[in-house]
Amino acid sequence: MTNTDRHGLIAQALRESGSATVQDLAELTGASEMTIRRDLDTLAAQGVLERVRGGARTLLLRGEEPPFALRAREAVEAKRRIAAEVSSLITDGETVLLDSGTTCLEVARHLRQRPVTVMPLSLQAIHLFGETPGPATLMVPGGRPRAAEGALTGPLTLASLSALRFDTAVIGCCGVSAAEGLTAYDLDDAAVKKAGIASARRIIGAADGSKLGRTAYAYVGPSALLHTLVTDSTAPAEEVAAFEGTSTVVKTV
Amino acid sequence: MTNTDRHGLIAQALRESGSATVQDLAELTGASEMTIRRDLDTLAAQGVLERVRGGARTLLLRGEEPPFALRAREAVEAKRRIAAEVSSLITDGETVLLDSGTTCLEVARHLRQRPVTVMPLSLQAIHLFGETPGPATLMVPGGRPRAAEGALTGPLTLASLSALRFDTAVIGCCGVSAAEGLTAYDLDDAAVKKAGIASARRIIGAADGSKLGRTAYAYVGPSALLHTLVTDSTAPAEEVAAFEGTSTVVKTV
DNA sequence: CGTAACGAACATTTTCCATGTTCGAAAGTC
DNA sequence: GACTTTCGAACATGGAAAATGTTCGTTACG
Secondary structure (H helix, E strand, O other), rough: OHHHHHHHHHHHHHHHHOEEEEEHHHHHHHHOOHHHHHHHHHHOOOOOEEEEEEEEOOOOOOOOOOOOOHOOOHHHHHHHHHHHHHHHHHHOOOOOOOOOOOHHHHHHHHOOOOOOOOOOOEEEHHHHHHHHHOEEEEEEOOOEEEEHOOOOOOOHHHHHHOOOEEEEEEEOEEEOOOOOOOEOOOOOHHHHOOOHHOOEEEEEEEOOOHOOOOOOOOOEEHHHOOOOOEEEOOOOOHHHHHOOOOEEEEOOO | HHHHHHHHHHHHHHHHHHHEHHHHHHHHHHHOOHHHHHHHHHHHHHHEEEEOOOOEEEOOOOOOOHHHHHHHHOOHHHHHHHHHHHHHOOOOHHHHHHHHHHHHHHHHHHHOOOOEEEOOHHHHHHHHHHOOOOOEEEEEEEEEEEHHHHHEHHHHHHHHHHHEEEEEEEOOEEEEOOEEEEEEHHHHHHHHHHHHHHHHEEEEEOOHHHHOOOOOEEEEEOOOHOOOEEEEEOOHHHHHHHHOOOOEEEEOO
8 A cells, every 4th residue: 555545545534524533544554553643744735634642533524526636536537538638639739728627637748748738727737847848838827826726816816717718618616517617616716717718719618527517615607618628527417417518518538 | 854855856866967767867866767857847937947748958058157046055154144244234224235146145044134225126025024024124126126136127126225324235147356346137127236336335245155256247336336245265365365365344253 | 890889678676655663742631 | 741642744665756767760961
């Protein structure tokens, strides 16, 4: 078992019972108590849990978005396939706006090796392009990064977006519903997505099946804004059907 | 000997003789020819040298700025001390604009652990703040990063700067001379430095001794723009004396 | 066509990171 | 205030990953 697996186990155990002792977790995972303590420190720094004497308590019971580090481990295979499909929809030479989030981070991995101009809206993706300069051209938007998320938001980001026009925007919404439209967990984030959509000629939505039919609380816009929606086969059939009646092209990978 | 040491040896050997064979370098460093070949590939990717059959040829004979990877290894101790001094000049709660370059990257290391708001003008420094969130608040300027340098330049950067006002700007000029003023190797960079200086109430110059009295070709402004200049004891005495006759405070560490 | 250089593939060494153990200090509990 | 439990620093250990060396077939150049 790798340390990441163990972190996943711990996070899951806490989500189920709300809290756990160091001893319980050591027994559950087969690791020593010292290792569990170190794990708890790591997860606490990621905002997954809160440390209490003798154990830990979960921090993510409410309707909030789970921390980035946790989401990055969910539906990895689906995200990878979705990202490959999104990348194939983009032509060499295009200018691309890339939203924040784990799915779009995967798209960034693909685009790095393509001759395109990319403006990513998250620090993580900027890192990716920055450290190994490939054929792609990187543009950095201004802004204030939101915690571990790395999503750039605020007036500087909006100003950067309003100064540019993109061929394509790849948007990774937290909630996508034919009826309720596109939604995000964070108001600032939603504002950035709105501005991004307004600055691009073509909008591609990238969302794994778990996002379909879900609604977060910050409204971004009607689902008809998407010219193309790329999702996977775990998406609820009725949602996909609802989209197929509209102008949006749905690709299931 | 570490691989980095060896890279330094190779770079130095090439600067002195202009070119060298793989055999020569293997003998010089005590490494195998295969290792030298791999080193040369690495250094070629950094823009330090050009690969030719049988060996390599230097790329940095002209008056150009050496690549970032090379500068990062020069005068490390001096830069560290200068950075510590600059950091001590900054008060908690200030908003700080941080220039690109290796010296300012060291300053970033210090500021990470301080409750200040920082806008760095290079990707490297942004990484630094992004990966380990400390008490500092990070603001990202927009812009287009210049190659391995990571320095953000262009209209987006200028726009980000003109939208903000900073308490202090830390500027790391390539050339600092009492007579010729502040200069940079790159025109775009110089424009950004100018804009940065215009957006800050207090300007701190950070330059190790080798930069004093040197002139690069892109003019930034008169040396009197600097309220404080932090340098080290290797600075030429006559330059330091010239500065001491002006309003600029010189700190030698 | 011959020679030297190259680089892929594998073997080996070294380095670094995750984990475990021990033990003194700190925090709770009675 | 004494006792128990938890905590985390410090060091030891194991294993994975990176760096380096070696071999050998391929490629470039004269």
